[in-house]
Amino acid sequence: MKKIRIIGCLIIMLTCHFSVNAQRAIFKALKETPATEVAEKKTAIMKEVLHLSEDQIIETQKLNEEIAVKRKDIFENTSKFSIRGALKPIKEEETVKLEAILTAEQMKLYNDTGKEEINLKMKEWLKTK
Numbered sequence: 001m002k003k004i005r006i007i008g009c010l011i012i013m014l015t016c017h018f019s020v021n022a023q024r025a026i027f028k029a030l031k032e033t034p035a036t037e038v039a040e041k042k043t044a045i046m047k048e049v050l051h052l053s054e055d056q057i058i059e060t061q062k063l064n065e066e067i068a069v070k071r072k073d074i075f076e077n078t079s080k081f082s083i084r085g086a087l088k089p090i091k092e093e094e095t096v097k098l099e100a101i102l103t104a105e106q107m108k109l110y111n112d113t114g115k116e117e118i119n120l121k122m123k124e125w126l127k128t129k
Contacts, residue, residue, distance in 0.1 A: 039064035
């Protein structure tokens with residue numbers, strides 16, 4: 001029983017270690033990657049996931065550039081302990097502005113599964129940077 005607890009604790013510790021290292025790699029990539037490149041990649045992913053029209057691609061690209069610049073500023077100038085709180089109003093702003101760009105159906109898709117899929121694909125891309 002004691003061995004099982006020790007093994008369980010080791011697994012949890014290793015999982016936390018790898019998770020923290022992956023998060024650090026993403027933060028580093030966000031600091032080092034130009035905001036325009038981040039915006040372009042996010043727009044490409046959103047186009048694929050949400051099936052954006054040509055007009056929506058243009059508007060989404062503008063929004064993503066605006067948001068990427070703000071996020072980059074936060075990642076460069078905010079302590080790692082304050083980043084999550086500093087990002088919250090930017091995420092809310094992004095959602096409000098997306099509602100004006102996307103159709104109701106696309107917004108539902110975005111809220112249901114799209115946002116998570118987009119974030120996952122962005123994280124995977126950033127890990128390769």
